[in-house]
Amino acid sequence: MAETTPEKSPCALPELELLATLYTLGQLDAAAHDMPQIALAGRSNVGKSSLINALARRKKLAKVSSEPGKTRSVNLFLVKPDGFCLTDLPGYGYARRGHEERRSWAELIRKYLEDTPTLKALALLIDCRIPMQESDRVMADFARAHRLPVIGVLTKSDKCTLRERAAQQKAWEKVLGMRPVCVSSVSKLGIAELWGLLRAAGAPASEAGEESE
Ligand SMILES: Nc1nc2c(ncn2[C@@H]2O[C@H](COP(=O)(O)OP(=O)(O)OP(=O)(O)O)[C@@H](O)[C@H]2O)c(=O)[nH]1
Numbered sequence: 001m002a003e004t005t006p007e008k009s010p011c012a013l014p015e016l017e018l019l020a021t022l023y024t025l026g027q028l029d030a031a032a033h034d035m036p037q038i039a040l041a042g043r044s045n046v047g048k049s050s051l052i053n054a055l056a057r058r059k060k061l062a063k064v065s066s067e068p069g070k071t072r073s074v075n076l077f078l079v080k081p082d083g084f085c086l087t088d089l090p091g092y093g094y095a096r097r098g099h100e101e102r103r104s105w106a107e108l109i110r111k112y113l114e115d116t117p118t119l120k121a122l123a124l125l126i127d128c129r130i131p132m133q134e135s136d137r138v139m140a141d142f143a144r145a146h147r148l149p150v151i152g153v154l155t156k157s158d159k160c161t162l163r164e165r166a167a168q169q170k171a172w173e174k175v176l177g178m179r180p181v182c183v184s185s186v187s188k189l190g191i192a193e194l195w196g197l198l199r200a201a202g203a204p205a206s207e208a209g210e211e212s213e
């Protein structure tokens, strides 16, 4: 009889495990920076936490809400067995939080992005349904200025027609220099393709074919 491994059979996609939840600049400083990391950045409510759950094939690993501003911390998820982290960041551009709270989130995001030497790439999540927003362009410029590779991700693609998706991909390709992948955390469109991009970008140096010391 053929040997089966049911728990691994649906796919060879990685598992995610919550490693750390960081609320303050001090906690960021104390966090281990010895692992390659890829950050998920995007406007509030774009679907970052839902995407973490879709990638993990779990419902409640990351907290999701229809209310913008749900994620208030920097959450590190270990990708197993690959050995890099996916980081769920608080969303930017949410006006209804108090000025002080928005300022401290922005500071947390900026510090994380600037002071994580092992940051390998930025997955920039953009709502497929809405026209290009200045805040997303600012984030793309920030990544370019810091020589951080960007993986463009068009979220909530289940809400868009094929024609709308193609138009958004074309428009964003000009800005990002790569064709963004269309995903849906509801239909799971593009999730396997995105895993391919994330794994290629997050692979520790030795696996990516670079010489290790
Ligand atoms: N139709 C559809 N809805 C989605 C998708 N992804 C997320 N949503 C919905 O969008 C809302 C926001 O999702 P979250 O994952 O919490 O968004 P977030 O970017 O983490 O938000 P913040 O933590 O506030 O920055 C929720 O109501 C989700 O159910 C998707 O692919 N398709």
Ligand SMILES: [Mg+2]
Residues within 6 Å of the ligand: 048, 049, 050, 063, 064, 070, 071, 088, 089, 090, 091
């Ligand atoms: Mg969130």
